[in-house]
Amino acid sequence: MSTRQSGLCAVMENEPIDSAVFRIAVAWEQDPPPKAGQFFLIKPKRSSVLLGRPISVARYDGRAVHFLIIRIGSGTQELAETREGEDIFMIGPLGNGWADFLPGVPKNGKPVALVSGGLGCAPLMCFTEELSRSFPSFHFYAGFPTASPRLTGMIAALSVPPQKLIVTTDDGTDGEQGFITAVLDAGDYAAVFSCGAPAMLKAVAAVCGKAGTACFVSTENRMACGVGACLGCTVKTIYGNKRCCADGPVFNAGEVIFA
Ligand SMILES: Cc1cc2nc3c(=O)[nH]c(=O)nc-3n(C[C@H](O)[C@H](O)[C@H](O)COP(=O)(O)OP(=O)(O)OC[C@H]3O[C@@H](n4cnc5c(N)ncnc54)[C@H](O)[C@@H]3O)c2cc1C
Ligand code: FES
Numbered sequence: 001m002s003t004r005q006s007g008l009c010a011v012m013e014n015e016p017i018d019s020a021v022f023r024i025a026v027a028w029e030q031d032p033p034p035k036a037g038q039f040f041l042i043k044p045k046r047s048s049v050l051l052g053r054p055i056s057v058a059r060y061d062g063r064a065v066h067f068l069i070i071r072i073g074s075g076t077q078e079l080a081e082t083r084e085g086e087d088i089f090m091i092g093p094l095g096n097g098w099a100d101f102l103p104g105v106p107k108n109g110k111p112v113a114l115v116s117g118g119l120g121c122a123p124l125m126c127f128t129e130e131l132s133r134s135f136p137s138f139h140f141y142a143g144f145p146t147a148s149p150r151l152t153g154m155i156a157a158l159s160v161p162p163q164k165l166i167v168t169t170d171d172g173t174d175g176e177q178g179f180i181t182a183v184l185d186a187g188d189y190a191a192v193f194s195c196g197a198p199a200m201l202k203a204v205a206a207v208c209g210k211a212g213t214a215c216f217v218s219t220e221n222r223m224a225c226g227v228g229a230c231l232g233c234t235v236k237t238i239y240g241n242k243r244c245c246a247d248g249p250v251f252n253a254g255e256v257i258f259a
Helices: 074-080 096-103 118-134 148-154 198-211
Strands: 005-016 021-027 041-045 053-056 066-070 085-096 112-118 140-144 164-169 190-193 214-218 234-237 241-243 250-252
Touching: 021 074, 021 085, 041 066, 041 074, 053 066, 053 074, 053 118, 053 234, 066 118, 066 148, 096 118, 096 190, 096 214, 096 250, 112 118, 118 148, 118 190, 118 250, 140 148, 148 164, 190 198
Parallel strands: 112 140, 112 190, 140 164, 190 214
Antiparallel strands: 005 021, 005 085, 021 066, 041 053, 041 085, 214 250, 234 241
């Protein structure tokens, strides 16, 4: 039985985070409450795009779902232009969650690593409270193209902050210069949870595979229906093709066949 809901929901806040990224909070008090790792299909009530865009839950405060969004094309641009009180059409919560994979994390006394690329930090930030109940010790590795002081500050100021926050930037404007995978010693961790661009997820899965560390990735494939009907979001796995929207978006990296 589907537990997703749909409807028009009011924008409660819309604030710029940096030149391309913004945060919107959208009223949502329906059951079930969204889980970290899940996403919604969202688009403004007045929109030129046919389909809602899949956006991960960055935070749920009991009254509103908070999304962190980067402007890419017309769908995300329209969302950036929404104002307080304006209606957004929401379908969700959709997909599985990070916590579904916690039983697969060995309790070997090692901390857990959260590893993000760009705005992949959003669904991982949402996870920290839930994660800390099973694994109080966790580190956050955040890779950005360039220094992102607001996003870095948001990670540091989480209600349950990481014990360590490691930042890398492609251009060296914050933290170490280079890719986040270069500073990740996967063997130090009980498990790695990761979200970012496909190439980054492939690299994270490779370093975890080499270290024998459990790894779970959130795949952000391009979607159409978002609810499992069109088979337009295929993720190749060792068990055959899976649907990113309905079987994921979170998968055991050891099962994913990366392109
Ligand atoms: C499960 C899931 C969770 C996501 N969570 C977030 C989030 O929290 N914040 C956020 O900003 N974005 C997130 N995304 C990506 C977001 O859905 C896309 O950026 C958005 O759909 C682009 O819509 P648009 O109309 O602005 O651009 P479009 O005009 O639809 O596309 C512009 C360009 O971006 C490419 N593109 C579109 N979607 C994707 C994608 N998923 N991966 C790679 N390239 C793409 C298109 O091929 C095109 O070249 C998520 C995607 C998925 C599948
Ligand atoms: S987007 Fe249609 S099945 Fe996933």
